[in-house]
Amino acid sequence: MSRFAPEKPDAAKEELKPAHRRPNMVGLMQSLPGFRDFFPSDCARRNYITGTWRRVARSFGFREYDGPTLEPLDLYRKKNSGGEILGQLFSFTDKGEREVALRPEMTPTVARMLIAKAREYRKPIKWFSIAPFFRYEKQQSGRLREFLQLNCDLVGDDSPAADAEMIALLIETMRAFGLTEKDVVVRVSDRKAWMEFLANRGITDESKARETLAVIDKLERENPEELDKKLAPLGLDLAAVRSFIESGRPAFFQVLRENLSARGLAEFCELDLRIVRGLAYYTGLVFEVFDRRQERRAIAGGGRFDRLLSDLSDGKVDLPAIGFGIGDVVLGDLLGDLPATRALMESAVAREQACDIYVVVADESRRTEALGVVQLLRALGRRVDYPLQADKVGRQFKDADASGASVALVVGEEWPKLKVKNLAERTETELSQEALADWAANLQTPAP
Amino acid sequence: MSRFAPEKPDAAKEELKPAHRRPNMVGLMQSLPGFRDFFPSDCARRNYITGTWRRVARSFGFREYDGPTLEPLDLYRKKNSGGEILGQLFSFTDKGEREVALRPEMTPTVARMLIAKAREYRKPIKWFSIAPFFRYEKQQSGRLREFLQLNCDLVGDDSPAADAEMIALLIETMRAFGLTEKDVVVRVSDRKAWMEFLANRGITDESKARETLAVIDKLERENPEELDKKLAPLGLDLAAVRSFIESGRPAFFQVLRENLSARGLAEFCELDLRIVRGLAYYTGLVFEVFDRRQERRAIAGGGRFDRLLSDLSDGKVDLPAIGFGIGDVVLGDLLGDLPATRALMESAVAREQACDIYVVVADESRRTEALGVVQLLRALGRRVDYPLQADKVGRQFKDADASGASVALVVGEEWPKLKVKNLAERTETELSQEALADWAANLQTPAP
Numbered sequence: 001m002s003r004f005a006p007e008k009p010d011a012a013k014e015e016l017k018p019a020h021r022r023p024n025m026v027g028l029m030q031s032l033p034g035f036r037d038f039f040p041s042d043c044a045r046r047n048y049i050t051g052t053w054r055r056v057a058r059s060f061g062f063r064e065y066d067g068p069t070l071e072p073l074d075l076y077r078k079k080n081s082g083g084e085i086l087g088q089l090f091s092f093t094d095k096g097e098r099e100v101a102l103r104p105e106m107t108p109t110v111a112r113m114l115i116a117k118a119r120e121y122r123k124p125i126k127w128f129s130i131a132p133f134f135r136y137e138k139q140q141s142g143r144l145r146e147f148l149q150l151n152c153d154l155v156g157d158d159s160p161a162a163d164a165e166m167i168a169l170l171i172e173t174m175r176a177f178g179l180t181e182k183d184v185v186v187r188v189s190d191r192k193a194w195m196e197f198l199a200n201r202g203i204t205d206e207s208k209a210r211e212t213l214a215v216i217d218k219l220e221r222e223n224p225e226e227l228d229k230k231l232a233p234l235g236l237d238l239a240a241v242r243s244f245i246e247s248g249r250p251a252f253f254q255v256l257r258e259n260l261s262a263r264g265l266a267e268f269c270e271l272d273l274r275i276v277r278g279l280a281y282y283t284g285l286v287f288e289v290f291d292r293r294q295e296r297r298a299i300a301g302g303g304r305f306d307r308l309l310s311d312l313s314d315g316k317v318d319l320p321a322i323g324f325g326i327g328d329v330v331l332g333d334l335l336g337d338l339p340a341t342r343a344l345m346e347s348a349v350a351r352e353q354a355c356d357i358y359v360v361v362a363d364e365s366r367r368t369e370a371l372g373v374v375q376l377l378r379a380l381g382r383r384v385d386y387p388l389q390a391d392k393v394g395r396q397f398k399d400a401d402a403s404g405a406s407v408a409l410v411v412g413e414e415w416p417k418l419k420v421k422n423l424a425e426r427t428e429t430e431l432s433q434e435a436l437a438d439w440a441a442n443l444q445t446p447a448p
Numbered sequence: 449m450s451r452f453a454p455e456k457p458d459a460a461k462e463e464l465k466p467a468h469r470r471p472n473m474v475g476l477m478q479s480l481p482g483f484r485d486f487f488p489s490d491c492a493r494r495n496y497i498t499g500t501w502r503r504v505a506r507s508f509g510f511r512e513y514d515g516p517t518l519e520p521l522d523l524y525r526k527k528n529s530g531g532e533i534l535g536q537l538f539s540f541t542d543k544g545e546r547e548v549a550l551r552p553e554m555t556p557t558v559a560r561m562l563i564a565k566a567r568e569y570r571k572p573i574k575w576f577s578i579a580p581f582f583r584y585e586k587q588q589s590g591r592l593r594e595f596l597q598l599n600c601d602l603v604g605d606d607s608p609a610a611d612a613e614m615i616a617l618l619i620e621t622m623r624a625f626g627l628t629e630k631d632v633v634v635r636v637s638d639r640k641a642w643m644e645f646l647a648n649r650g651i652t653d654e655s656k657a658r659e660t661l662a663v664i665d666k667l668e669r670e671n672p673e674e675l676d677k678k679l680a681p682l683g684l685d686l687a688a689v690r691s692f693i694e695s696g697r698p699a700f701f702q703v704l705r706e707n708l709s710a711r712g713l714a715e716f717c718e719l720d721l722r723i724v725r726g727l728a729y730y731t732g733l734v735f736e737v738f739d740r741r742q743e744r745r746a747i748a749g750g751g752r753f754d755r756l757l758s759d760l761s762d763g764k765v766d767l768p769a770i771g772f773g774i775g776d777v778v779l780g781d782l783l784g785d786l787p788a789t790r791a792l793m794e795s796a797v798a799r800e801q802a803c804d805i806y807v808v809v810a811d812e813s814r815r816t817e818a819l820g821v822v823q824l825l826r827a828l829g830r831r832v833d834y835p836l837q838a839d840k841v842g843r844q845f846k847d848a849d850a851s852g853a854s855v856a857l858v859v860g861e862e863w864p865k866l867k868v869k870n871l872a873e874r875t876e877t878e879l880s881q882e883a884l885a886d887w888a889a890n891l892q893t894p895a896p
Binding site: 029030031032033035036037038039040042043044046047055058059060061063064065066067068069070071072090092093094095096098100102109112113115116117122124127129132134136145146157159161162165168172258259262263264265352353355367368369371372374375378381382383384385388389399402403 | 477478479480481483484485486487488490491492494495503506507508509511512513514515516517518519520538540541542543544546548550557560561563564565570572575577580582584593594605607609610613616620706707710711712713800801803815816817819820822823826829830831832833836837847850851
């Protein structure tokens with residue numbers, strides 16, 4: 001059920017050395033390998049990514065949901081998750097003797113929630129979540145053991161228009177960071193087109209067809225002899241497979257492109273029948289996002305799974321669905337590497353950390369009044385800092401600069417008047433008590 | 449190191465029955481006991497709480513940080529965490545044979561981060577985080593096994609002004625939900641005042657003093673005979689303790705009240721020397737927040753811990769600190785129970801879930817143009833929904849109402865003109881293509 005299948009299923013096993021136990025301060029000083037401390041600038045970068053995801057998903061009318069971080073292990077057993085994920089679980093037995101696991105992916109959780117309550121919602125159901133996930137993966141570029149993922153699902157509509165809506169949402173989640181069609185591409189394919197091709201070749205048995213697709217999923221990674229050896233017993237050969245991949249412009253892709261064209265997004269999307277996604281439950285459109293230079297792992301992936309809810313609920317809830325997941329690690333690396341997207345990100349990071357106004361207490365006998373001013377400005381939604389203790393005015397202005405504030409408000413001997421210092425332009429104006437609230441409400445500061 | 453010490457340290461042990469293994473769909477349908485599925489309206493309520501916390505903490509110039517969900521078990525051993533928390537850990541051995549634990553509280557993590565990098569930041573350091581925590585607690589009102597907590601810490605300033613700033617922040621995190629001084633109260637006390645009282649009674653040995661405070665922490669919960677029995681070997685009796693509690697208006701409280709008065713917040717704060725907080729590492733101000741009716745557990749708690757960073761870093765980082773934690777469970781229950789705060793919350797929940805604009809496709813031959821309009825409006829930051837498939841106009845208007853949108857934009861035979869329907873007032877106006885972007889940018893919709 002993984003939207004991101006790792007390339008090496010048993011990579012985690014490669015790390016066999018037991019970690020040194022470190023009960024001293026050296027141990028205290030480090031987080032676990034593959035886990036991150038988010039210092040404020042790191043956290044601002046994280047918030048830029050999650051905040052942008054949230055804004056775009058909401059603009060498409062998606063509603064946010066979430067589930068528990070810890071789930072019953074059984075949720076990932078059975079047919080729900082791929083074998084790769086099962087081998088990478090952080091699982092254990094809790095104090096109540098339940099077998100539990102840190103969630104490695106969202107689909108089993110959202111499937112459970114949909115099966116429980118899909119009836120109560122108007123269709124199509126459009127839900128998104130932004131949450132942390134956990135996989136015990138080998139440490140390598142683009143992979144962490146705790147990572148964030150945006151998951152979006154559209155449930156209850158199996159039309160090509162729903163497919164296009166999801167691809168458009170996926171493209172917009174990247175465009176919103178300044179990524180262009182020169183930076184990233186959505187490669188789309190269709191399991192239905194493959195099923196037809198296989199049926200024409202006499203492979204009509206579903207489990208056999210899925211077995212074939214699992215082999216084709218490895219087309220780029222295994223050598224031709226190996227692939228031919230695996231395809232032969234299925235009545236296929238590599239040449240026929242390659243010829244199908246290069247052959248067509250299937251109808252589904254024309255419909256998708258026309259829809260995306262109406263939105264000005266067609267250049268982000270390419271047909272690539274090599275994309276089949278190894279997982280059994282995909283039934284139609286499948287897709288992955290890559291950077292155009294092909295230097296990184298997939299940035300995102302997803303597909304249509306029209307039978308999963310029915311399968312998991314023994315037919316009680318029979319709703320078609322399409323969804324995708326996009327992680328923060330590969331995307332974050334890409335945003336940091338491209339100059340244009342990095343500039344946007346760093347400017348957001350600076351805005352998130354900056355105060356709006358620094359209140360300078362120039363006359364210590366006016367501290368009570370200064371506190372009242374601070375309180376008023378904060379109540380108006382402004383980010384305000386001030387010196388907790390008596391300090392020289394010169395040092396206070398240094399702190400004001402360091403706070404990122406664009407203006408300093410000076411409480412001093414002019415009281416009840418205030419001085420407003422524009423910290424960038426080093427200009428100064430006077431402000432009356434009566435005008436303070438209006439001034440603060442109308443102060444132009446960068447949006448957080 | 450718990451900012452919330454549970455009342456019964458070994459409550460978790462009461463649940464001894466091994467849980468039934470449920471490898472079938474019934475199991476799939478349920479989350480673990482004490483863990484929450486957040487359906488969209490639950491998630492909107494959660495986001496209202498976390499979003500309000502974030503807004504208030506930022507207004508005080510605090511910067512957000514975060515740490516890993518999973519930490520080395522050693523971080524909670526030693527003197528870092530109280531024995532209660534150690535007994536409630538979700539801990540296990542990972543695939544690399546590391547002993548790890550789901551974080552039960554933030555202080556050990558932020559202490560580690562501060563010890564690593566405090567030197568790089570201007571003082572005082574003002575940090576907050578909003579994150580999930582995990583404790584295997586007995587299921588009971590106000591307690592869950594996964595909960596969210598706002599943690600705020602001010603590091604590098606040991607002045608009463610810093611204490612007041614933190615209490616003011618704590619009060620504002622509750623006022624922002626519409627809670628008044630009639631609903632909640634911050635009870636403050638000071639471990640220093642207690643240390644002086646104990647020293648006057650001949651208890652000068654620090655560990656003995658802490659032992660005494662641990663007994664006094666249980667003043668409300670144990671019977672008098674039991675308490676006297678525990679106090680006697682320390683050279684104290686209950687009468688003397690009660691008399692000290694009722695005696696004083698210590699100097700620290702006057703300073704605190706004056707500072708809060710300057711902000712109009714004094715009525716939220718009361719002296720209560722019964723609050724000592726059983727944990728060893730608090731060194732000065734300690735406080736807890738309760739609802740005025742005393743119907744619930746503490747909503748929040750915190751205190752000053754001036755020696756913790758030095759103790760944990762063997763003196764390498766010697767910075768005073770004060771912090772507090774506030775959870776989402778008891779607070780959420782209180783907000784849901786009081787009519788005024790519930791109304792504010794539910795209105796925020798409705799706003800979070802509502803679309804701004806519903807685009808009605810009245811003429812199916814204009815679907816391509818309608819998609820362009822949808823794309824434009826979303827790019828302008830609007831939340832927009834529309835029918836994925838051809839549908840009767842009447843049903844589209846029903847969907848428009850259900851979407852929460854305040855206006856419907858009709859793409860039909862008037863094209864290239866558009867019709868704007870105000871869904872509340874049922875009024876209609878016409879809009880030209882050229883005016884569309886301006887209209888959308890200026891559309892008054894409730895802030896999310």
